[in-house]
Each structure stands twice: as C-alpha cells, then as structure tokens.
Amino acid sequence: MDRSKLFGSLGRVFALAALFAGLGASVLHAQSAPTPSDPTIEAARVRYLAAEWPSGERRPGFALEDLTFAGLVGAKVEYDASGVSRKFSDSAGVARVLVELAVADEVATAHATLLRHLGFVQSTKLLPTAASRGIRAGDLGYIGYGGRDGSKISWLAFVVGNLEFRVVDLDPDAVGAVDVRPIVESIAARALALPALPAGAPLPRPTIERFSAELQNVTAGESLALEVDAREPSGAAAAVDFVVGGWQQGQGYVERDEAGRWRFHATGAGKVEITLKALGRNGTTSTRTLTLEIAKS
Amino acid sequence: MLLRHALLVACVVTGAWSSSSGGSTALGQGVPPAPPGGGPGTGSLQFLLAAPTTRICDPKLENGGAQVQYSLLPSANLYTVRVTVKDGNGLTVATLFSGKRPGSATQVHRHFWDGTTTAGSFANPGGYTVQVEATDYRGQRRVLDYDLDLVRLGFTTITAEATVPNNEWQTVYFRKNGSYTFYATPATGEWLSRAETGDLSNLDRNDGTPRPAPAIHTTTDEPALEFASGGGAIYENDWHNYPLCYRAGAVPQFTVKFGSNCVRNDGTVGACKFPVAGYDLRIVGVDGQGAWTTTATTIAPNGTATLIGGAVSSNATRVDRTIAWSYEYRPTGATTWTEVPGRFVTQHRIYTILDQPYWATGGTGTQYSGPWVEVLDYLHTWQREFNLTMDSNDKVTEALIKGYFGQQGSLLTAIEDVHYDCPSEGGDGGATHYGGTGTVHLSKLLNSHDLGQFVNCTDCATTTSVMLSMLGVPNMKLFHLGSMTLRAIWGIGCDDYTLDVWGGSHGFSYHHIITDDAGLTVSDACLCVDEDGTPDKLPGTPGYNVLRDWSNYEALLAKGTISTYTEKLPKVD
Numbered sequence: 031m032d033r034s035k036l037f038g039s040l041g042r043v044f045a046l047a048a049l050f051a052g053l054g055a056s057v058l059h060a061q062s063a064p065t066p067s068d069p070t071i072e073a074a075r076v077r078y079l080a081a082e083w084p085s086g087e088r089r090p091g092f093a094l095e096d097l098t099f100a101g102l103v104g105a106k107v108e109y110d111a112s113g114v115s116r117k118f119s120d121s122a123g124v125a126r127v128l129v130e131l132a133v134a135d136e137v138a139t140a141h142a143t144l145l146r147h148l149g150f151v152q153s154t155k156l157l158p159t160a161a162s163r164g165i166r167a168g169d170l171g172y173i174g175y176g177g178r179d180g181s182k183i184s185w186l187a188f189v190v191g192n193l194e195f196r197v198v199d200l201d202p203d204a205v206g207a208v209d210v211r212p213i214v215e216s217i218a219a220r221a222l223a224l225p226a227l228p229a230g231a232p233l234p235r236p237t238i239e240r241f242s243a244e245l246q247n248v249t250a251g252e253s254l255a256l257e258v259d260a261r262e263p264s265g266a267a268a269a270v271d272f273v274v275g276g277w278q279q280g281q282g283y284v285e286r287d288e289a290g291r292w293r294f295h296a297t298g299a300g301k302v303e304i305t306l307k308a309l310g311r312n313g314t315t316s317t318r319t320l321t322l323e324i325a326k327s
Numbered sequence: 328m329l330l331r332h333a334l335l336v337a338c339v340v341t342g343a344w345s346s347s348s349g350g351s352t353a354l355g356q357g358v359p360p361a362p363p364g365g366g367p368g369t370g371s372l373q374f375l376l377a378a379p380t381t382r383i384c385d386p387k388l389e390n391g392g393a394q395v396q397y398s399l400l401p402s403a404n405l406y407t408v409r410v411t412v413k414d415g416n417g418l419t420v421a422t423l424f425s426g427k428r429p430g431s432a433t434q435v436h437r438h439f440w441d442g443t444t445t446a447g448s449f450a451n452p453g454g455y456t457v458q459v460e461a462t463d464y465r466g467q468r469r470v471l472d473y474d475l476d477l478v479r480l481g482f483t484t485i486t487a488e489a490t491v492p493n494n495e496w497q498t499v500y501f502r503k504n505g506s507y508t509f510y511a512t513p514a515t516g517e518w519l520s521r522a523e524t525g526d527l528s529n530l531d532r533n534d535g536t537p538r539p540a541p542a543i544h545t546t547t548d549e550p551a552l553e554f555a556s557g558g559g560a561i562y563e564n565d566w567h568n569y570p571l572c573y574r575a576g577a578v579p580q581f582t583v584k585f586g587s588n589c590v591r592n593d594g595t596v597g598a599c600k601f602p603v604a605g606y607d608l609r610i611v612g613v614d615g616q617g618a619w620t621t622t623a624t625t626i627a628p629n630g631t632a633t634l635i636g637g638a639v640s641s642n643a644t645r646v647d648r649t650i651a652w653s654y655e656y657r658p659t660g661a662t663t664w665t666e667v668p669g670r671f672v673t674q675h676r677i678y679t680i681l682d683q684p685y686w687a688t689g690g691t692g693t694q695y696s697g698p699w700v701e702v703l704d705y706l707h708t709w710q711r712e713f714n715l716t717m718d719s720n721d722k723v724t725e726a727l728i729k730g731y732f733g734q735q736g737s738l739l740t741a742i743e744d745v746h747y748d749c750p751s752e753g754g755d756g757g758a759t760h761y762g763g764t765g766t767v768h769l770s771k772l773l774n775s776h777d778l779g780q781f782v783n784c785t786d787c788a789t790t791t792s793v794m795l796s797m798l799g800v801p802n803m804k805l806f807h808l809g810s811m812t813l814r815a816i817w818g819i820g821c822d823d824y825t826l827d828v829w830g831g832s833h834g835f836s837y838h839h840i841i842t843d844d845a846g847l848t849v850s851d852a853c854l855c856v857d858e859d860g861t862p863d864k865l866p867g868t869p870g871y872n873v874l875r876d877w878s879n880y881e882a883l884l885a886k887g888t889i890s891t892y893t894e895k896l897p898k899v900d
C-alpha cells in the first residue's frame with residue numbers, strides 16, 4: 031500500500047487531530063488529578079451530570095490490607111501507576127474479586143477518577159447509580175452490569191470523599207462467582223466510618239527519613255548497600271519499592287541481601303536514578319530519588 | 328622413500344619434542360631430525376619419527392585432550408611401543424598405549440589422551456611430557472618426548488554488544504516470584520557462568536568437572552531466580568543465559584571474560600596455567616553464520632577477548648545460534664595457528680527488531696530498558712503463524728494485530744484468551760480494565776489477563792500501541808474515535824459477528840484504535856470489520872484491521888462520519 035497517497039483525503043482528520051493536540055490520556059497517579067480537558071472525561075462529565083455530584087468529606091486514605099470477606103482470601107496489595115489494588119480469591123485459589131483504590135488529595139480528583147471509569151465505557155448506555163439499585167456505595171456509585179444476561183454486577187465504582195473505589199467481579203458468569211454487593215457495602219461503610227480530615231489538613235503519607243547509597247559510584251556487575259528508612263504516618267516502618275531508571279543506559283535492580291539490607295546491583299554502565307517508593311498502608315505513596323554513576327566493568 | 332617420509336613429517340610437526348636413541352637426546356621444535364646413521368639394519372637408525380602432536384591442551388573442553396602422533400619406519404617385524412604421559416616430576420600419570428605396532432611408509436600412529444590419570448581423575452594443569460618408546464625386533468630402543476602444557480581454558484561471562492551504537496538492547500521481564508517487578512537483562516554479562524557462594528572455582532564444579540554452559544532462559548515473563556537462604560526469591564546472578572536483542576542486520580559483538588581458576592584433582596583451587604611461555608593463544612568461534620573472529624592474539628585469566636560474528640537476521644524474528652568456541656595456539660612470531668583439541672558450546676537466543684524501541688515521553692523505570700521478552704516472543708510466534716517475512720514495520724504491525732486478535736489457524740484464542748466485554752461474552756458493557764489511565768498495565772494483561780478476561784477498545788489500543796512501539800515501530804499513537812452507530816463487528820475473543828453488541832443497542836460511545844501516520848491508515852486489534860460487501864448484515868466475513876485506509880475502515884465500521892483525534896502513546900507498566 032502506498033500510504034503517502036492517502037494524505038490528501040484526510041484533511042478532516044488532521045484538523046481534529048490539531049484541535050485536540052496534547053489532550054491525550056494523562057498519567058493518573060493515586061494522588062494526581064487527570065487532565066481536566068480530556069475530551070472523553072469531559073463528555074462523561076456532561077452525560078453523568080458530574081457537576082451535581084455530592085462532595086463527601088476527605089478521609090485519611092484507606093487500608094486495603096485490612097479488608098476481609100467471608101470465604102475469600104486477600105492477596106498482597108499491589109501498587110501501580112493507577113493506585114493500589116488487591117485481589118481476593120476463593121478457597122480453591124480462583125481469583126474472584128478485584129478491589130481498586132485511588133486515594134486523592136481532593137474530592138474533585140476522586141470524582142475525576144470515577145468519571146474516567148465511566149467515560150472509558152464503550153457502551154452507549156448510561157450506567158445506573160448504585161443508589162438506584164438499593165446499594166449503599168458511599169457518596170455516589172455507578173454499576174457496570176454484566177454476565178450474559180446482563181443481570182449481574184460486573185463492577186461497581188464509587189467515591190467516598192477523596193477515595194475512589196472500583197470493585198470488579200472478575201467473571202460474573204462463572205460457577206462460584208461472588209456477589210459484589212455486600213463487598214461494596216462493606217468497603218463503603220468502612221470508609222465512611224473513617225475520621226474525616228479537617229479542612230486544609232494534608233493527606234497523611236509515609237515519610238522517607240533516609241535514602242542514600244554507601245557510595246556514589248559503582249561498577250557494573252557489582253553492588254552497593256542502600257540506607258533506607260521509610261515510615262508510616264504512625265511511625266511504623268513502611269513497605270517500600272524501588273524504581274530503577276534514568277536518562278542513560280545505567281541499569282540495575284534492588285534486592286535485600288542475606289542480612290536483610292537493601293542493595294543496588296548494577297548491571298549496566300551509565301547514570302541511573304533509583305527512586306524509593308514508600309508504600310503507605312492507607313494507599314498513598316511518597317518517593318525520593320538518588321542518582322548513581324555506574325562505571326563499565 | 329625415507330626422504331619422502333621425513334619431509335612429510337617435517338612439514339606438519341608443530342610441537343616441541345625431543346628424541347633419544349641409546350641414551351643420547353636431541354631437542355628440537357617443529358622439524359624432526361633426519362634419521363641418523365645409514366640404512367635399515369644399522370644400529371643407529373632412527374626408526375621412530377615425530378609427527379604433529381598437541382602442544383597445548385585442555386581436557387575439560389568437550390572432546391578435549393591431546394593428540395599424540397608418531398610414525399615408524401617400514402619393517403617386516405612389529406615394533407613394541409609404549410606411550411605414556413609423565414608429569415613434571417617424571418612420574419607416569421597415564422599410559423596411552425602399550426603393545427605392538429607395524430612400521431609403514433604412510434601410516435601415522437595416533438593416540439589420544441583425554442586428560443585423565445590412571446586414577447580416573449582429570450590431570451591438573453601444568454607441564455607434562457608425552458613419551459613414545461619404540462623397540463624394534465632387535466631390542467633397539469628409541470624414544471620421543473613431546474612437551475605438553477595442560478591448561479584450563481574457559482570463560483565466565485559473555486557480554487553482547489553492537490559494533491554500531493544503538494543496535495543492541497537489553498530485554499525486560501515483568502515478574503518476580505509472583506509479583507510484578509521489572510527486570511532488565513544485565514548489559515554486562517547476558518551469559519554468565521561463574522562461582523557462587525560455596526563454589527571453589529569459576530570454571531569447574533567442586534568435583535572438578537567443568538561447569539556446563541547455562542541453557543537459554545526460555546521463560547518469557549520471569550527472569551532466572553534462585554531462592555535465598557533466608558527465604559524468598561532473588562535474581563540469579565551467577566549462572567544464566569538471557570536472550571539478546573539486536574537491530575535486524577546488525578553485526579553482533581561478544582566480549583568474553585576468561586576464568587581464572589579451576590579445581591584440581593585433590594579438590595583444591597588451582598591456576599589455569601596459561602599463557603604458555605613462547606606461545607600465543609587465542610579464542611575463536613563458529614556458528615551457522617560463520618566464524619566469530621578476533622584480533623586478540625593473547626588471552627589470559629581474568630582477561631577479555633572481543634569477537635565479531637556473522638550478522639543477525641535482517642528481519643524481525645527470533646533465531647537461536649549455537650556457537651562452538653575453541654582455542655588456537657602458535658609459537659610466538661609464527662603465522663600458522665594450531666587448534667587446541669576440543670570445544671565449548673554455547674547457545675544464544677537472538678531477537679531482532681527493525682528499529683530502536685520507542686516509548687512514551689517521560690517514562691521512567693526498568694520496563695523502559697528494552698523490549699519485553701514476552702512481547703518479542705509473541706511476535707515471533709505470530710510471524711511463524713502467518714508466515715510473514717518481517718522486513719518492514721508494516722509487516723510487524725500485521726503480525727501483531729493479527730496475532731493479538733488470534734482466532735485463526737492454530738491461534739485458537741485471542742492474546743491471553745481475552746474477550747471483548749460485550750454482554751454476549753458475559754462482559755461488562757465495555758469498561759476499560761488495562762489501559763484507561765494514561766499508563767497501560769501491559770504486564771497484567773500478559774500475565775494471563777490478571778485484571779480479568781474482558782477487554783475493551785482502550786485496552787486493546789493501548790497495549791498494541793505500546794507493544795508495537797517497543798518492537799521498533801515508530802510514531803505509533805492512539806487514535807480516538809467519537810460516538811458512532813456500528814455495522815457488523817466481530818469483537819476480540821467473541822464467537823461471531825454481531826449487530827447487537829450491547830443487547831439492545833449497537834453503537835460505541837467512543838472507540839480507540841491506533842495509527843502511526845496521524846490517521847491516514849489505522850489498525851485495530853479489538854475487532855474485525857465485515858468485508859463481505861454487506862457490512863450491515865450477518866454473517867460477516869473477517870477483515871483484520873491492519874493499516875487500513877482510514878476511509879475504508881470508517882465505512883466498514885460505522886454508519887456516517889466519525890470524529891477523530893490523535894492521542895499520545897501511553898506509558899506502560
């Protein structure tokens with residue numbers, strides 16, 4: 031195919047592309063607001079009358095780790111670019127339910143996250159609210175019905191102040207599928223019971239007391255010790271994770287050694303950034319980055 | 328006849344040797360002396376003649392050892408021959424032959440020492456003498472002594488490089504013992520075989536046998552792991568063989584690092600005993616693409632040598648190459664190299680991509696270190712399935728879009744057995760599960776659809792755009808389509824075409840596809856359009872959306888005009 035011949039016929043595409051230049055999907059971290067001018071989000075804002083949504087009180091995060099449901103076993107809490115999530119499996123080990131959480135600083139950001147869940151639905155049908163089906167889902171929730179007959183709740187996304195949850199039934203038609211309604215209501219009740227944050231008070235996050243390397247230079251193939259001290263708002267040690275990346279070819283990974291100390295193992299020469307992520311139980315994270323120079327072996 | 332025999336021997340002997348007759352010894356190298364004395368029957372006849380014999384050997388190489396050769400002058404009677412190997416103290420460590428041998432003008436007698444002693448263990452590196460004793464029917468005794476240096480040759484590390492910058496990339500895994508953790512194959516030492524805690528030597532096992540070459544790591548989602556004594560898994564950093572990724576057509580360069588010690592037959596650690604004084608020593612390799620060559624003429628323990636191999640495939644594909652490494656020596660200053668008997672074989676998996684990986688602006692983390700092994704391997708699988716010669720970005724796109732959708736030939740399902748999330752599949756009305764937040768969770772999709780089996784268009788578009796980009800297809804972006812009334816479509820993973828995708832309505836509130844030319848041509852792995860000429864009726868005829876002319880795609884997908892705009896390539900985790 032001579033693809034160059036097609037340029038003349040698609041001026042309309044170019045015009046629209048130019049109109050929306052830079053409006054693409056943006057990264058949504060647990061505490062960051064999505065791009066407000068995302069057309070998909072804006073369309074959802076209008077369709078779902080988001081300007082009229084109730085604005086609940088802010089909560090100091092939410093610990094997915096504390097959730098327990100009868101007959102289900104919770105897996106480790108996962109942290110990724112979207113927030114935190116935790117999967118629950120039945121006694122046979124079959125994953126049944128996924129609980130996703132995004133903890134925002136502000137209620138508006140949690141609403142934007144809910145809008146994103148609603149906006150990126152391909153169906154032309156407007157999703158019903160949880161309240162309209164008698165489900166107590168925090169300040170506001172919407173239901174994605176599924177299953178082959180469309181009668182089962184496939185997912186339910188809801189907000190409690192600055193917390194946005196989505197509870198997903200991983201296979202609503204499967205034998206042994208669980209009813210997510212009590213799970214949603216349990217989570218919502220637990221979130222609503224959390225003490226509200228005073229107006230203007232910052233969202234509690236883990237703190238990084240110390241993050242340093244024993245040396246600033248290392249040779250590829252070797253390792254060096256990292257000093258790490260991250261704390262929960264309570265003062266307890268926080269779980270941590272590491273992101274290794276940078277501007278150039280520097281490579282490596284971080285692991286605990288047999289003595290339990292964190293070590294950076296250099297595997298490729300160049301400048302490298304090591305970012306420490308303190309993973310708060312309440313779904314928030316804090317980060318700090320250090321830079322190392324890795325010499326060629 | 329005698330003269331012809333002597334010349335033949337003189338032309339090929341390369342080792343140092345000595346001969347003795349009745350107690351006198353003559354030393355020489357390369358050219359044996361002419362038989363002393365007169366013709367047959369005289370007491371001083373040198374009836375035992377030197378022939379090419381190994382000067383440097385490493386019995387721990389595959390088929391390694393020393394080739395011992397000599398010839399005997401023609402005689403009506405058999406000679407009594409004894410071939411032994413003596414250590415530096417003159418003690419016999421092995422007897423290679425003891426018996427009768429005929430003399431012949433053309434026959435060269437050969438014996439091979441596999442490097443083991445009479446006790447059955449490998450002889451230790453060091454200087455040895457191979458002694459050939461021949462006695463004729465009259466009791467005349469002649470002796471040839473060949474010098475032999477037994478060394479331990481081997482390497483611990485192979486680092487893959489490119490002869491041109493930006494032609495070689497590390498590959499990435501996304502799992503670690505059940506968790507999502509990214510790992511890039513090491514840039515220094517993709518192939519590694521060295522001592523770990525408890526090992527005495529970096530070339531041999533503790534029982535003295537050579538450490539075998541690590542096999543290619545064929546798992547595509549998780550790197551090589553070992554279990555720490557304190558519990559939990561850690562990355563294996565002593566013994567692994569990771570796949571490589573080169574630009575198609577690139578000339579690969581390997582730098583090998585030589586080991587420095589071995590295990591002696593008493594269980595202690597010993598030196599490798601090379602270089603050998605007076606000799607150059609080099610490493611060479613050969614595989615299906617020809618020779619791996621080096622300009623280095625001397626190697627040493629802990630040293631390195633860099634070799635250039637034959638070019639990798641000029642297409643995007645996966646090729647396993649088996650390299651037979653061997654060593655050669657020559658007297659310093661000589662021009663002709665002689666092979667050290669034996670070889671060491673390594674295997675290497677090489678993925679090729681047509682261009683450098685492309686990523687979303689601002690992406691930071693190990694996942695951006697190079698193409699992911701699982702994605703590279705998927706492409707290879709799909710290339711074979713569709714019998715495509717992957718010599719252009721368009722072909723790469725075709726393989727990926729068709730393979731991702733699957734459901735053709737031996738591809739019974741879509742990628743990772745995902746299903747479009749319409750009600751007929753039990754889905755949830757088209758919600759995004761993997762890719763709607765600016766960062767697409769590709770690792771979770773590739774991990775047996777860990778966020779659920781249902782996907783929508785954004786999941787498909789974000790994952791395919793990122794996969795194609797990391798495979799070197801440039802300018803790949805999301806293409807956002809506005810609301811539309813659909814014609815017949817076949818959703819990914821679904822059984823058939825439908826004209827009622829949502830159970831009572833048949834349209835999209837939006838649709839995500841991908842483009843690398845701002846929408847002139849588009850690709851869509853989420854669905855097939857109907858190409859039977861009646862796209863508003865069932866049944867449908869499959870039509871993969873690979874680089875379709877936009878106007879053709881638009882006409883087959885939906886009724887009326889669709890609004891569009893281009894979005895950025897998403898980040899990935």
